[in-house]
Amino acid sequence: xxxxPVLGFLAVAVVLAAVPWVQDALGVPVFYLVFLAGAxxxxxxxxxxxxxSGYSGYFSFGQAAFFGVGAYTTAVLMGRQKLxxxxxxxxxAVLAGGLALxxxxxxxxxxxxxxxxxxxxxxAIPFIVAPIIxxxxxxxxxxxxxxxxxxAARLVGGFQPFLYLVSAAxxxxxxxVAYAIQHSRMGWGLFAIRDAEPVAEGLGVPTFRLKMLAxxxxxxxxxxxxxxxxxxxGFLTVEGVFGLTVPLFVIVMSVLGGRYHWLxxxxxxxxxxxxxxxLAAGGFEGLSLIVLGMVLVALVLLAPEGLMARIxxxxxxxxAASIATFAALAISSAWGTPLDWLAxxxxxxxxxxxxxxxxxxxxxxxxxxxxxxxxxxAGEGDPGMAGLAPSGQASxxxxxxxxxxxxxxxxxxxLRGVTLRVAEGELVGLVGPNGSGKTTLxxxxxxxxxxxxxxxxxxxxxxAGIPPHRVSHLGVARxxxxxxxxxxxxxxxxxxxxxxxxRAPLPLAAARxxxxxxxxxxxxxxxxxxxxxxxxxxxxxxxxMARALATRPRVLLLDEALxxxxxxxxxxxxxxxxxxxxxxxxxxxVEHLLRVVNQxxxxxxxxxxxxxxxxxxxxxxxxxxxxxAAYLGSAAADVAAGTPGANAEGLAAGA
Ligand code: ADP
Ligand code: MG
Numbered sequence: 001x002x003x004x005p006v007l008g009f010l011a012v013a014v015v016l017a018a019v020p021w022v023q024d025a026l027g028v029p030v031f032y033l034v035f036l037a038g039a040x041x042x043x044x045x046x047x048x049x050x051x052x053s054g055y056s057g058y059f060s061f062g063q064a065a066f067f068g069v070g071a072y073t074t075a076v077l078m079g080r081q082k083l084x085x086x087x088x089x090x091x092x093a094v095l096a097g098g099l100a101l102x103x104x105x106x107x108x109x110x111x112x113x114x115x116x117x118x119x120x121x122x123x124a125i126p127f128i129v130a131p132i133i134x135x136x137x138x139x140x141x142x143x144x145x146x147x148x149x150x151x152a153a154r155l156v157g158g159f160q161p162f163l164y165l166v167s168a169a170x171x172x173x174x175x176x177v178a179y180a181i182q183h184s185r186m187g188w189g190l191f192a193i194r195d196a197e198p199v200a201e202g203l204g205v206p207t208f209r210l211k212m213l214a215x216x217x218x219x220x221x222x223x224x225x226x227x228x229x230x231x232x233x234g235f236l237t238v239e240g241v242f243g244l245t246v247p248l249f250v251i252v253m254s255v256l257g258g259r260y261h262w263l264x265x266x267x268x269x270x271x272x273x274x275x276x277x278x279l280a281a282g283g284f285e286g287l288s289l290i291v292l293g294m295v296l297v298a299l300v301l302l303a304p305e306g307l308m309a310r311i312x313x314x315x316x317x318x319x320a321a322s323i324a325t326f327a328a329l330a331i332s333s334a335w336g337t338p339l340d341w342l343a344x345x346x347x348x349x350x351x352x353x354x355x356x357x358x359x360x361x362x363x364x365x366x367x368x369x370x371x372x373x374x375x376x377x378a379g380e381g382d383p384g385m386a387g388l389a390p391s392g393q394a395s396x397x398x399x400x401x402x403x404x405x406x407x408x409x410x411x412x413x414x415l416r417g418v419t420l421r422v423a424e425g426e427l428v429g430l431v432g433p434n435g436s437g438k439t440t441l442x443x444x445x446x447x448x449x450x451x452x453x454x455x456x457x458x459x460x461x462x463x464a465g466i467p468p469h470r471v472s473h474l475g476v477a478r479x480x481x482x483x484x485x486x487x488x489x490x491x492x493x494x495x496x497x498x499x500x501x502x503r504a505p506l507p508l509a510a511a512r513x514x515x516x517x518x519x520x521x522x523x524x525x526x527x528x529x530x531x532x533x534x535x536x537x538x539x540x541x542x543x544x545m546a547r548a549l550a551t552r553p554r555v556l557l558l559d560e561a562l563x564x565x566x567x568x569x570x571x572x573x574x575x576x577x578x579x580x581x582x583x584x585x586x587x588x589x590v591e592h593l594l595r596v597v598n599q600x601x602x603x604x605x606x607x608x609x610x611x612x613x614x615x616x617x618x619x620x621x622x623x624x625x626x627x628x629a630a631y632l633g634s635a636a637a638d639v640a641a642g643t644p645g646a647n648a649e650g651l652a653a654g655a
Contacts, residue, residue, distance in 0.1 A: 005183075009176055016168040020161035033164045035277060035339065040167035041228055042273045045246065046253035046265035047174040048221035051181060052214040053251075054259030057194030058114075061247045062103060062122030065129045066096040066219040068241040070226025072133055075145040075236045080138065085150035089227055096223020097216045099129070104215040108208055114197070130242035144237040147230045167228050171266075174221045178262040181217070182370075185500050186210055188508070191260075191370065192497050195486035202446055204472040204501040204551055252296050258308030260488065261369045267307055271346050278343040303354055309365040310353040322349035360534075367490055367531060397460050398423050399475070399555045399586050400445055405454035406610075407440055414440040415610045417454070422555065422588060427581050429601030429618065430590045433630060436607040438590045439481060442557045445588075446478045447471030459554060473503055475554030479544035479561050481590075485532035491543055492528035495519060495550045502551035518546040521583075522576050538569040545576060555586040562596060574599060594622065606630070 023033055045067060053060045073092035077083040107113040107121050133140045153162035181187045189210045192200035201207045230236055249272065250265075257268025272292070279288045303310060311318050326345035329336065336344075400422040407415040415437045422428050430438050443449040444456060447468035456463050458474045466474075486494050495515035499506050506514055519525045522542040527535055532543065541561050548556055562573050570593065577600060581587050591597050597604060598618045605615040608630045614621050621627060 005179060009172065009179075013169075013172055016172065017165065019168075020157065020164060024157070030160050032339075033160050037160070037164040037167040037228075037232070038277065039270055039273045040164070040171040041225055041232070042249065042253060042269040043171040043266045044167070044174040044221060044225040044228075046250045046257070046269040047171070047178050047262075048218050048225065049250040050254045050259055050262075050265045051178055051221070052211075052218040054254050054265070055181065055187060055190040055194065056211060056214055058211065058215075059119045059251075060122040060215075060218070061119055061251075062125040063218075063222055063247045063250050064126040064242050064244070065103075065122075066100055066222035067226040067229065067246050068126065068129060068133070069096040069099055070223030071230040071236055071241050072139060072145070072226075073223070074227040074230040075147045076139055078150070078230075079145045079147050085152065085227075085231070089224060092223045092227045093220040096226065097220035099125075100215045100219020100222075101212060103219075104212045108211050126242045126247075130238050133242075134238045140236070140238055142238075144235055147234050147236060150231065163228065163231055166231070167225075170221070170224050170228060173224070175262065175266060177217055177221065178265075181214075182262045183508075185505075185508070186213060188493075188497050188500060190214055191488060192486050195488055196484045198448060198468075199480070199484045199486070200497075200501075201468045202448060202472060202478060203498045203547065204469045204503070205497075206467075206469050206501075208467070248292065252292055252299075254306075255299050255304070256295060256306055258306035258366075258369070260305075260366055261308050264306055264308045271307070271350065274339065274343045274346060278340055281339075298354075305362055305366055307350060307353055308369055309362050310357065311349075312365040312369060313357050313361050314353065318349045318353045321352040322346065325349075363531060363533070367488065370488065398457075399459055400588070401457040402441075402445075403455050403457075405444065405451045405456055407437075407444060407449060408452045413610050415444070418607075418610070418612055420605060420612060420615075422586060424554070424586055425584075427577075427587045427589065427600055427602045429597035429604040430588055430607065431592075431594065431597055431604060432607035432613070437610040438607055439559055440610075441607070442478055442559045442588075442590060445555075445557060446476050469501070472551055472553075475503065475552075476557065477548035477551045477553035477555075478557040479541070479548050479559055481560045481563065483532075483537070483540035483544050485540060485543055485547075487532050489532075490528065491524060491530050491532065491535065492516065492519065494532065494543060495546050498547045498550035504552050515546075515550065518550045521549065521579060522546045523572065538565050538573070541565070541573065542576065545580065549580060549585070553585060555588065556580065557588045557590070559590045560592060561589075562591060562593060570596065598622070 019036065020033060022028075023030070045063065048066075049060065049063050052058055070092040073095055074085065074088040077088040077091060078085055103122065103125055107118050113121055134142050139145075149159050150162065153159045156162050156165060181190070189200065189205045189207070192203070192205055193207050193210065197207055226241075229241075233240065253268035253272050254265040255268070256272060257266065258264030272295070275291060276288045279285065279291065299306065322345040325348035326341050329341040329344060330338070398421040400420065402418055402420045405415060405418045405420075406413070418437075418441065430441065432438055440449065444451055445458065447463055447466060447470070450464065458471060458476055461474055463471055463474075485491075486497065489497065492512060492515045495518050496508065496511040499511040499514050499518075500508065505511075516525060516528060519528055522545050524539060524542050524546060527539060532540060535543070545556075545558070545561060558577065561577075562570050565573060574596060577587065577589065581600075589597065589600060601618050603615065604618045604621045606613040606621060606624075606627050613630060614624045614627050
């Protein structure tokens with residue numbers, strides 16, 4: 001299995017390398033070589049953009065900066081320093097990759113920028129880089145830079161074959177890197193970041209490192225493709241390099257093809273480039289931006305998931321429509337050149353693929369395409385022994401040790417002076433009225449938030465300053481009050497991801513097999529192939545538990561995992577919690593239903609207004625007058641708000 005993709009890439013490389021010689025022998029005009037070189041340039045650009053922006057969802061408008069740095073590196077080193085073209089390639093990759101890392105550091109470390117704010121930052125980068133290049137005399141100086149023909153062009157029969165071969169090599173490199181990333185742990189980490197970044201971080205995904213790797217790959221490959229661009233145009237100007245054309249084209253190409261798949265940008269690049277090339281050749285250059293804009297509008301409104309998934313829904317119809325259109329135009333030969341026919345055939349194929357399809361089928365294809373042919377050989381790792389018991393070395397000290405912990409949000413004191421210990425093997429019920437700070441405590445213990453004061457130790461380590469993914473590796477896992485699954489992955493892969501980045505990581509194929517054990521434990525085995533959007537709330541809550549367990553935690557924080565369930569479902573969930581506890585995992589159970597807490601907990605901690613009001617054995621604590629007062633107050637408030645809480649009932653059962 002593992003050899004196949006490599007062989008595939010080698011075969012494509014041989015075919016691409018053969019093109020110039022075949023073209024010569026068959027007497028095909030050199031124009032086709034120029035066309036192919038152009039297509040290859042865009043394949044490399046779009047694919048490089050997609051590694052960061054498609055896989056991780058961090059939309060970047062900064063492609064022109066990476067590409068421009070690459071182009072100017074080649075131009076300056078060849079044109080002014082008289083260095084060989086091949087020397088400029090690694091320099092360009094390092095400089096553009098370095099710029100990308102700087103942008104990444106600013107965006108991801110200095111501030112945690114997301115969404116539009118990240119896009120805005122990247123938009124600003126070319127605006128800063130361009131004038132620096134323009135006013136620096138030894139780079140551009142406002143006069144442009146002449147790029148000579150590389151010496152090596154003689155060896156392959158001329159400038160055009162040389163340009164084509166270098167473009168093809170860089171495109172192949174880009175696609176190869178995109179393929180390798182998609183099929184690696186890194187790719188799955190990036191997908192998880194795109195779906196729900198804080199959740200991924202909490203499950204042990206080193207999000208900062210993965211984002212930096214992705215942006216570095218985007219920058220370096222974008223820079224390499226820029227080197228070819230410098231050769232192609234022969235004379236660089238700041239205006240010609242730093243416009244909005246490159247960033248807009250790469251976005252439209254990737255979105256059109258499909259951002260979740262390594263081949264998507266290639267497909268989009270070929271279609272858009274062919275269309276644009278034909279419009280320009282027909283004298284409609286001015287139209288090409290209009291067409292591009294309209295394609296983007298249509299995509300955003302009608303088909304945000306792009307062509308790949310839609311073609312996968314009805315491949316035969318799309319291929320038939322394309323071939324029939326091409327054949328009809330070729331046979332009648334009333335109009336145009338073969339490239340014109342190709343462009344029209346592509347439009348016909350795309351039109352067929354955009355005919356209405358049920359959303360669910362497209363979503364299913366997206367999921368299927370994302371995990372095509374796992375490269376991990378069967379039998380790797382040791383899935384059979386994944387086991388459900390925590391892998392942690394039993395230590396005598398408490399697992400959670402909070403001393404005088406406080407947390408404020410602006411003026412709000414969510415927690416004040418909480419001192420609390422949870423020992424290995426306990427099942428602690430954490431109760432308290434709404435707003436008493438339960439979720440805040442879960443967020444602190446899992447590392448998502450930092451304490452404003454006090455110290456918090458997990459398994460003996462102070463968590464101040466430790467990122468959540470490392471807290472996860474210390475042995476803390478949590479679920480969310482409102483389930484937050486990775487929506488683009490199947491139920492099984494949600495769990496497999498947690499295993500891949502957990503405390504006993506396994507490679508993809510082994511993680512997928514081990515995931516089934518965790519799903520069975522919570523009773524979701526039969527839904528392994530479903531998508532999270534297709535299962536009900538109860539099942540989503542159970543998925544939260546299975547995914548948290550898959551990291552092999554020492555302590556599991558369940559934040560109202562039973563909220564909103566029917567009585568039958570509550571009973572089922574109670575059995576699951578018991579089973580998890582019996583397997584050796586310490587549990588902190590945040591729960592509204594006191595009946596459930598009384599059944600399960602070995603100890604109850606009551607929070608009220610950010611303080612520990614009482615703690616001890618369930619029966620005793622519930623009789624504590626201050627607890628009764630706090631609860632009756634809250635029950636009265638619940639009734640007033642029209643949501644009669646179960647508190648009174650639970651209190652009665654506990655008393
Ligand atoms: P519980 O889970 O017990 O219902 P929370 O821990 O969610 O309570 O909230 C405790 C208090 O802290 C509430 O007043 C809530 O509004 C506030 N709070 C919690 N998280 C934040 C936040 N991220 N920003 C501002 N206020 C918050
Ligand atoms: Mg809460």
